[in-house]
Amino acid sequence: MTSAQQVAPGVRLTQYAHGGGCACKIPPGELEDIVAGLTGTRAGAGHATELLVGMETGDDAAAVRLPGPGPGGTALLATADFFTPVVDDPYDWGRIAAANALSDVYAMGGQPVVAVNLLAWPRETLPFELAREVLRGGLDIAAQAGCHVGGGHSVDDPEPKYGMAVTGIADPARLLRNDRGTPGTPLSLTKPLGLGVLNNRHKATGENFEQAVATMVELNRAAAEAAVEAGAACATDVTGFGLLGHLYKLARASGVSAVIDAAAVPYLDGAWSAVREGFVSGGTRRNLEWVSPHTDFGTAAEDTRLLLADAQTSGGLLVAGEIPGAPVIGELVAPAEHTLVIR
Template sequence: MTAPTTVSTSPTTSYRLTQFAHGGGCACKIPPGELEDVVRGLVGVPSPELVVGLDDGDDAAAVRLEGDTVVLATADFFTPVVDDPYDWGRIAAANALSDIYAMGGRPIVAVNLLGWPRDVLPADLVREVLRGGLDVAREAGCPVAGGHSIDDPEPKYGMAVTGVADARRLLRNDAARAGQALSLTKPLGLGVLANRHKATGEVFPEAVATMVTLNRDAAAQALDAGIEAATDVTGFGLLGHLYKVARASGVSVVVEAAAVPYLAGARESLAEGYVPGGSRRNLDWVRPHLDAAAGEDELLLLADAQTSGGLLVAGEIPAGVVIGEFVPRGEAVVLVR
């Protein structure tokens, strides 16, 4: 296990931001089953230009403009996943941009989404949050053009991002086919490490580095390889997002548990009880559709709520690790071996 660093006492990090929120990162999402019940039947104005909408819960909406050009639209925000405001800003921006990359697109503009307890936390902190988001957007070549803020009892930050893509080369969550390999481009364990950080103040630099890494290069590799199906791993965990892909694509998926990579300290943190409530809810949601030889601890790690996780790709790419394969639809949608 990589030794954690201590909490900084600089003016902008002496506040423990994670203590001002009930959850952290994508683990604070509304549970997937509950969310599906809420939005079921809620459809907008029918449009022949809407290429990807609400039907399969894909990563972003896609609307055709002219010819084969589609506009991608997404929004993502969450409560602090780390105490350092600059790092939180970077993580939130990378996470929001990921939805565009997960669809095979290129981000072209973003706007900030901010909730801030202005009478509780100083302005210097929020400035660092926004600076972190701006720096990651710059790395992505995506302008940040304003945004919206509210006075909020809990700090929240993220972005609404617009992108463009080629309709003929979209990465979708309904396009996986039996016989294709399943690849993962970032290690798991972000949820349990974030939960440990919130409880103890320990800092995990490898986890932060993983969360601020853009999924841009992995998406480009998938497009170059002619891959058609992908999604990113965030708050619903690997099992939750895999279930959505398999269900939408009409296939089942086999996960080889021993092949799945984890961040240093993830297993130890699980063993010590640092499991987000969102991870348990993810496993409960998938369990009726699961055939698993693995034990409960392994399944909790596979269902762990990730923040700014990697891509799940139906195929093989240099940035990915093959962790299983898609197979013809059987009685179980997700099989863990």
């Protein structure tokens, strides 16, 4: 029995949240309406820094060029990510949320350097011992990534939430960006899909899916290093907007279309049965609704469409390029009638 189970036996954290993990994100279409025209503040001429990546393409992290040794200086990366409980075990939730936040830095081809915790906690409802377990999980994953944790911020909130704000560094000349895709480039995916439906099943039934937890706590560090080493210039991570949502953003930002071979996409054990039995989050359905006007689904069945749009939590990297160990699931092509094509 874990310490958390001893402190609060029978407590299921997922029952204290209206959604779970990255499925609780504001829908992509609504979010784009909110931030329309808000392209970020750019410092004036002569400022010591240069904003390399801002809000324009909805990339995974902001990037600022700092002056330093060498002609290109250093790219400083900044991001934040937090969400409601995706699993009932507080330590695992902490590990998953931290891995997910760190992923934004890896998706830019960077190395996380320091993080601060973001914690919202219902102090009169859930024991603080559980919050400690959440924070311990985040600390352990950050240590695995070689990333310092330097404190953080907390608020009293009726719904528990946890994540991190992360700062990293990268070579400005080797950034992975979502607007650098070119026609003829293969697409590789480094983690299987199905996290959303399995997490939703866990929330509804209490069933545990060790394969899902293992996938979510896996750092995207090795995948990012492989992508940079292979000379890739374009990538994103696959989280709350699903494979189709994040690929649509990448293709749109790059001015290309994308073809996906649905049969080549990897899926977690249990994902197909979960979607067929109806364990589909509202976030996943909103993802599918958002991309549908821009997608030629061909003969893809409804369950295939839902899994391709499944709201992932701490998913893998989607890389424009071939990298070792990752299946090629499609390619970028010249702009066509539909931004996305499923075959």
